Amino acid sequence: MKAPPFIYHRPETLDEALALLTEHGDDAKVLAGGQSLIPLMGLRMGRPAHVVDIGRVPKLDAIHVDSDGAVTIGALVRHEQANKSPAIAEHAPLIAQTMPWVAHRAIRTRGTVVGSIAHADPAAEMPAVVLATQATMTATSTRGDRTIAANDFFEGYLDTALEADEILTSVTFPAWPANAVSAVTEVARRHGDYALVGFVGKLVVGDDNVITDAALAFLGAASTAVRVTAAEAVLQGAPANDESFAAAAEVVSAELEPPSDIHGSTAYRKHLAGTLTLRGLQSAANRIGASA
Amino acid sequence: MTDTTSNTDTPRLQAERDAGGSIVDLSVTVNGTHHQVSVEARRPLSDVIREDIGLTGTHLGCEHGVCGACTVLIDGEPARSCLMLGAQAEGTEITTIEGLAGPDGELHPIQQAMMEAHGFQCAFCAPGFLMSAVALLDENPDPTTAEIREELSGNLCRCTGYQSIVAGVETAVRVMKESGK
Numbered sequence: 263m264k265a266p267p268f269i270y271h272r273p274e275t276l277d278e279a280l281a282l283l284t285e286h287g288d289d290a291k292v293l294a295g296g297q298s299l300i301p302l303m304g305l306r307m308g309r310p311a312h313v314v315d316i317g318r319v320p321k322l323d324a325i326h327v328d329s330d331g332a333v334t335i336g337a338l339v340r341h342e343q344a345n346k347s348p349a350i351a352e353h354a355p356l357i358a359q360t361m362p363w364v365a366h367r368a369i370r371t372r373g374t375v376v377g378s379i380a381h382a383d384p385a386a387e388m389p390a391v392v393l394a395t396q397a398t399m400t401a402t403s404t405r406g407d408r409t410i411a412a413n414d415f416f417e418g419y420l421d422t423a424l425e426a427d428e429i430l431t432s433v434t435f436p437a438w439p440a441n442a443v444s445a446v447t448e449v450a451r452r453h454g455d456y457a458l459v460g461f462v463g464k465l466v467v468g469d470d471n472v473i474t475d476a477a478l479a480f481l482g483a484a485s486t487a488v489r490v491t492a493a494e495a496v497l498q499g500a501p502a503n504d505e506s507f508a509a510a511a512e513v514v515s516a517e518l519e520p521p522s523d524i525h526g527s528t529a530y531r532k533h534l535a536g537t538l539t540l541r542g543l544q545s546a547a548n549r550i551g552a553s554a
Numbered sequence: 555m556t557d558t559t560s561n562t563d564t565p566r567l568q569a570e571r572d573a574g575g576s577i578v579d580l581s582v583t584v585n586g587t588h589h590q591v592s593v594e595a596r597r598p599l600s601d602v603i604r605e606d607i608g609l610t611g612t613h614l615g616c617e618h619g620v621c622g623a624c625t626v627l628i629d630g631e632p633a634r635s636c637l638m639l640g641a642q643a644e645g646t647e648i649t650t651i652e653g654l655a656g657p658d659g660e661l662h663p664i665q666q667a668m669m670e671a672h673g674f675q676c677a678f679c680a681p682g683f684l685m686s687a688v689a690l691l692d693e694n695p696d697p698t699t700a701e702i703r704e705e706l707s708g709n710l711c712r713c714t715g716y717q718s719i720v721a722g723v724e725t726a727v728r729v730m731k732e733s734g735k
Contacts (some may be wrong), residue, residue, distance in 0.1 A: 263597050264617060267575025270595030270641055293642075300598070300637045301618040311574070313595070317642055342631070366708025368632040368686065369626050453707050455620075 265303035272315045279316050284404045286312040287426040297373035298381040299363035313345045327353050331437030354435050356444040360387050363446055366454040382422045382429040389416055389487035390462040390479040401428040416486040442466045445546035447538050456525045457482045461538035465546050473497045483520040483535055490517050507543035511536040570594045577657050578641045585653030598614040598626045602640035611651035613681050622709035626650050632689035651681035664726040673715035673722030682709045686721045
């Protein structure tokens with residue numbers, strides 16, 4: 263038993279959960295799958311006085327596809343549920359590509375997609391997907407719902423725009439463009455472990471093979487997930503070919519200043535980010551015309 | 555059903571209350587047997603299984619989700635028992651390594667195959683590997699070597715270098731296909 267003592271709450275309804283957070287605010291943490299919170303408490307990096315376990319709150323485990331193709335994922339949808347979801351495979355191909363990179367199956371069966379976003383670990387995949395797709399976060403409290411744009415959500419290491427009394431109840435990913443292709447790739451010491459650096463990329467490519475939109479997001483490269491807009495600008499309007507991809511990769515390596523730690527130096531991570539950009543964009547381009 | 559009243563009065567639980575921690579009454583089914591225990595809310599499922607229920611076949615290596623030794627099945631799906639509060643397992647059906655062999659002691663084909671392939675050396679990691687392998691074969695009775703490696707990638711072994719473990723699972727796949735189990 264490694265976590266410090268806490269008062270445990272297991273609300274049966276969302277209203278009950280929100281009331282608990284209104285009451286205990288800064289002293290409380292929301293527990294969904296627990297795959298980040300439990301080890302954090304075990305390492306005593308987090309010591310909430312109250313833990314609000316939303317695991318029994320009904321209706322939060324739905325994956326909803328809107329009539330326009332936008333996909334909304336509820337707070338209790340587990341990674342493995344998203345991994346196996348035909349709706350995700352069809353309407354959110356980037357999420358489907360991402361899921362196999364998220365940890366190991368025995369963690370994916372418990373950990374939640376939305377919980378990973380709320381936890382905002384810079385080395386996790388989903389925050390980068392949020393940035394690359396410009397997803398919208400829905401935060402709920404006793405004051406009501408509010409939406410938070412992707413670019414406003416991640417504020418720092420494990421820090422987001424969520425207030426202490428809010429639950430991230432769902433995340434909505436905009437409809438996937440018909441002519442978009444994407445790729446996810448990363449380097450980790452062991453597949454499924456936290457990546458040294460990871461790449462999440464999306465390209466929209468016109469019939470003439472010209473890139474009309476590009477999103478390049480990275481994990482493990484800063485204190486939050488980040489996009490490299492200067493490299494995206496290189497791709498915008500350029501032909502989807504190796505030359506463009508190499509130019510973008512060079513900009514990525516130059517722009518990013520990943521932190522140095524025992525697993526890899528800043529210089530190595532910069533190099534990896536460029537290499538992964540080139541590989542990822544080539545892999546995405548191989549999908550042009552392949553699906554939809 | 556066990557009377558939990560006396561249990562909640564143990565010095566351990568009293569100390570937890572004094573320290574500001576909750577006690578939860580937990581009801582779980584482990585390997586087909588129903589258990590009712592009162593434990594600290596912060597107690598991980600792994601400790602509940604080993605210390606409160608007394609099934610010590612589930613091993614604890616790192617206790618923070620890296621090594622996979624504590625992997626059990628929760629309602630048929632693999633999970634790290636060290637990364638779950640016991641309280642989160644309320645009402646679930648858990649299968650541990652002790653639940654693999656038949657009631658007469660006949661080994662599960664994966665256990666038998668692993669023995670025949672000399673899959674493990676010290677075998678501290680064995681319960682986690684076996685539960686992960688069972689989860690894989692339940693879902694996909696005919697996995698490729700790559701799929702076996704992918705599924706077992708969440709488990710660490712410090713002895714073997716993994717070759718013999720993968721060979722053991724491959725043997726189990728073959729035996730189970732031949733016997734139609």
